[in-house]
Amino acid sequence: MRDIAAEEVTDxxxxxxxxxxxxxxxxxxxALKQARETEESPTGREVLDGILENARIAASEQIPLCxxxxxxxxxxxxxxxxxxxxxDLYLAIxxxxxxxxxxxxxxxxxVLKPYSAxxxxxxxxPAIIHTDIVPGDRLxxxxxxxxxxxxxxxxxxMLTPASGRQDIIDFVVTAVDEAGSNPCPPLIIGVxxxxxxxxxxxxxxxxxxxxxxxxxxxxxxxxLEKDILRWVNGLGIGPMGYGGTTTALAVHAEVFPCHITSxxxxxxxxxxxxxxxxxxx
Amino acid sequence: xxxxxxxxLTDEALEGLRAGDQVRLSGVMYTARDIAHxxxxxxxxxxxxxxxxxxxxxxxxxxxxxxxxxxxxGAAGPTTSGRMDIYSPRLxxxxxxxxxxxxxxxxxxxxAMKKYKAAYFAAIGGAGALISxxxxxxxxxxxxxxGAEAVRRLExxxxxxxxxxxxxxxxxxxxxxxxxxxxxxxx
Numbered sequence: 001m002r003d004i005a006a007e008e009v010t011d012x013x014x015x016x017x018x019x020x021x022x023x024x025x026x027x028x029x030x031a032l033k034q035a036r037e038t039e040e041s042p043t044g045r046e047v048l049d050g051i052l053e054n055a056r057i058a059a060s061e062q063i064p065l066c067x068x069x070x071x072x073x074x075x076x077x078x079x080x081x082x083x084x085x086x087x088d089l090y091l092a093i094x095x096x097x098x099x100x101x102x103x104x105x106x107x108x109x110x111v112l113k114p115y116s117a118x119x120x121x122x123x124x125x126p127a128i129i130h131t132d133i134v135p136g137d138r139l140x141x142x143x144x145x146x147x148x149x150x151x152x153x154x155x156x157x158m159l160t161p162a163s164g165r166q167d168i169i170d171f172v173v174t175a176v177d178e179a180g181s182n183p184c185p186p187l188i189i190g191v192x193x194x195x196x197x198x199x200x201x202x203x204x205x206x207x208x209x210x211x212x213x214x215x216x217x218x219x220x221x222x223x224l225e226k227d228i229l230r231w232v233n234g235l236g237i238g239p240m241g242y243g244g245t246t247t248a249l250a251v252h253a254e255v256f257p258c259h260i261t262s263x264x265x266x267x268x269x270x271x272x273x274x275x276x277x278x279x280x281x
Numbered sequence: 282x283x284x285x286x287x288x289x290l291t292d293e294a295l296e297g298l299r300a301g302d303q304v305r306l307s308g309v310m311y312t313a314r315d316i317a318h319x320x321x322x323x324x325x326x327x328x329x330x331x332x333x334x335x336x337x338x339x340x341x342x343x344x345x346x347x348x349x350x351x352x353x354x355g356a357a358g359p360t361t362s363g364r365m366d367i368y369s370p371r372l373x374x375x376x377x378x379x380x381x382x383x384x385x386x387x388x389x390x391x392x393a394m395k396k397y398k399a400a401y402f403a404a405i406g407g408a409g410a411l412i413s414x415x416x417x418x419x420x421x422x423x424x425x426x427x428g429a430e431a432v433r434r435l436e437x438x439x440x441x442x443x444x445x446x447x448x449x450x451x452x453x454x455x456x457x458x459x460x461x462x463x464x465x466x467x468x
Contacts, residue, residue, distance in 0.1 A: 041461060043301070050405045058356075058410035059289075067346045067356035067429075105355055105430050118316065120299070120428055123437050138380040147362045149383070149406060167385040181454055182384040184406035236462030239403055240383065242301075242443060243457020273407040 006087030013096025044244030070145030181241020332423030339379030356409025
């Protein structure tokens, strides 16, 4: 067993959220710069210039890239030989969110009662935490401040076994088309195929964390990603929906076995401000 | 080349704006989002005065991140406008002339914009740091309990925006998409 102090987890989470909200990951910046070169619409290119300029200002002035600093999504890969000491792991994570959002001048966007008194919790807790238990004695923490505009355009379809590849493409492309300018394109499109309803949605979300444009290692799924991307970028929505050829930077699909009666397909959209950061304790 | 436009908007300025025009807005605007819109509408229904005279004014759908010491505001980009669609026709009838946000508006809002001669602008979503540079002053004037969602009076200079819906009925989201759409036949 290896001990990790809960306080260390709190410090890491606080730091990660602040860094994630000020700095776009290098692969996202690279994909945006690439899109700036290939976008056909002059207005679209200007929007991409604005997005890149925004990233420069945010990083140099330590101001959030976007005022929507999101729901605090935290993904853990917890080694089964890790022993968390000095406190409850999930409380430690929430304390890190509380501290990071306060110290970092990040917006607190969580309301306690979703359908009645929508009173702000004032510290952006509770975090949404997904935990995988893995071999080893390390704890990997990934934080993902997830903005509401793109998250609100998520979709789930319980297709049937009679459906096939083309039905999946149609569902994903239609979801992006209907979302239009709302989710702040250019997007990263997370697709989860298989499992159960909630498994498909988690797959779609975790797919967003893959290095932008890195294909699925399975050739069949990699081809599916390519085909969806081609259709999506033919929609004409473009950067911020003003028209153009870059509606998405990438499509990332993850696949999991499913029940004989099922074919769940989930879409989780990531805006161009694709913020996430990770560390290993 | 972006057009310089003063706020509040004049009928003459609105007449000259076209969907697809890039503009730089300077002057005064008010922020309001979901709950603030609900309260403004409730005030109107109860015959109470609004916290600011809405006639001729512009509302920006925005809830900023907290300002660092010495700064007028934190990140200050737009939120999705569609959530305000159910409230906007009423406010347009009261004399609201401009709305700033991101994302398409409902047919009802577009009709009301034509009827009352008002325009809808988009700012770049996710460019909150860039946009914050155009905000000179920010002051909470109502619903302080809402925190980021309170109504603020902003003084802006060269606030970058794009005309989406003009008073003549054009819509950049539809026109721009149609221009670059390559696979009309697939869905």
